[in-house]
Amino acid sequence: MKKKPQKPDATHLTLDERKIIEAGVGNGATKADIGRTIRKDATTVAKEIRKHRRLVPRNTYGRPVLCEFRKTCPTKPCLKPCETYQAPRCNRRDRSPGVCNGCSKRAKCPMDKYDYNAVVADETYRKDLVACREGINLTADERERYGKVLAPLLKQGQSVHQILSAHPEVALGERTVYAYIESGVFKEFGVDCFSLKEQVGRKQFQQKYKKRKEPANYAGRRYEDFLRFCEENPDTPITEMDTVWNDPAGPCVQTFIFDRTGFMIGFLHKEKTSASMAKTIGLLQQQLGPESFSRLLPLLLTDRGPEFEMWNLFEQDAAGATRLRIFYCDAMQSNQKPRVENGHNYVREIMPNGYPLEQLTQTLINRMFSHINSTPRRILNDKTPFELFTFFHGADAAKALAITEIPRDHVMLKPELIFHKPR
DSSP states (O other), rough: OOOOOOOOOOOOOHHHHHHHHHHHTTTTOHHHHHHHHHHHOHHHHHHHHHHOEEOOOOOOOOOOOOOOOOOOOOSSSOOOOOOOOOOOOOOHHHSSSSSOTTTTTGGGGOEEEEEHHHHHHHHHHHHHHHHSSSSOOOOOHHHHHHHHHHHHHHHHHHHHHHHHHHOSSSSSHHHHHHHHHTTTTTTGTTTOOOSSSOOOOOOOOSOOOOOOOOOOOOTTTTTTHHHHHHHOOSSSOEEEEEEESSSTTEEEEEEEEEETTTTTEEEESSSSOHHHHHHHHHHHHHOOOOOHHHOOOOEEEOOOOOTTTTTTHHHHHHTOOOOOOEEETTTTTGGSSSHHHHHHHHHHSSSSOOOOOOOOOOHHHHHHHHHHSSSOOOTTTTTHHHHHHHHOOOOHHHTTTTTTOOOOGGGGSSSSGTOOOOO
16 A cells, blocks of 8 residues: 655744754755655745845955856956846756755855855744734834724724724734734724633733834854955955944944055935945945946945944845945944044044034035045055055046045144034
8 A cells, every 4th residue: 555645744943954954955955855854845945945045245356247158258357237248047056955055166156155054044033933923013103094993993883803804904914903902002092902702911012113123134244254254355355334423313424444545435424224324335336336346345344333234235236236245343342343443533533522413515524534534644654545545546546436635734634624613
């Protein structure tokens, strides 16, 4: 008699099962083979890999654009996508098993890579499991809008099911509505706790309305990963990034310093968000051009400020292509990016705490950094950052960044340089 095949296990994946998946993809096993080993459906394995694999962007230094035809194309180096451009493909990475674990060609592969780590995947899964059960997932506006729909209809004697079937704009599940009613979320609208068949004691709702924030994920981009990357790519130049502000409400100045020259630039921002800060990277790409950008900013090191936590906005351009690598210092360890911190000493001579930044413009910020970069440094053998930067990268790069050389006797490092009425 033919043995009946076992049905897949429908329970959540455990850490041991994730370790089997990690071992399987490292050996090049198919998702179906892995699924049979852990008694899960192949689609479950595929979803697990796709959700928890970690992107390891390639090193863009010297290769701003990577094309499928890079070996046969007569145009070299490739600085921007042309009519024949086609993104490189890899069957192991893109199809089966979907990650680069255990790939024999990995060391010489110039493409973006994906890694699957069972421990990291399990930690991420458990954080998501806890986060999805905390608080309420409503903004104050959504709560008010839904409450105005529910209150009058409940007073008319309609059931929650009846209301939701007639009002699809209330984007909540039936049990969720009951839970919110029990905990007093809609109490201000006259909706009290109803006598339910299953009365569950719940923690009373506190007057806080905000969407749950996704925790920042620094896996693969921590300082230890940065040190490992530098060891593997010793010739890749490093740029340190930070922000300077006098009022938490804004505005603020996003600063960059190029470690080999001490050359520093800054950009004025009205808001301190990842989206705003990442726009500067796109602006630098446009101002410098693909070749100069790849040569100057292949590697970013910054802190864990909330304005930098969305790493994908910095690493990838609008088309989703990798343009640089970004790594983060350990928490409360500003000494791990000493160059930009020391550079802020010059900024603070011109822009002290207490001075209002609302009156500043990008032109004034460029003037400030022109004077800072024209200041000779003992560590540079009395050369200025401007002189070293133009020696290595040319005067056109400095011009593209809107920085000009100031004669040494005309350099000013006082607030009067950019503030007309000092406080």
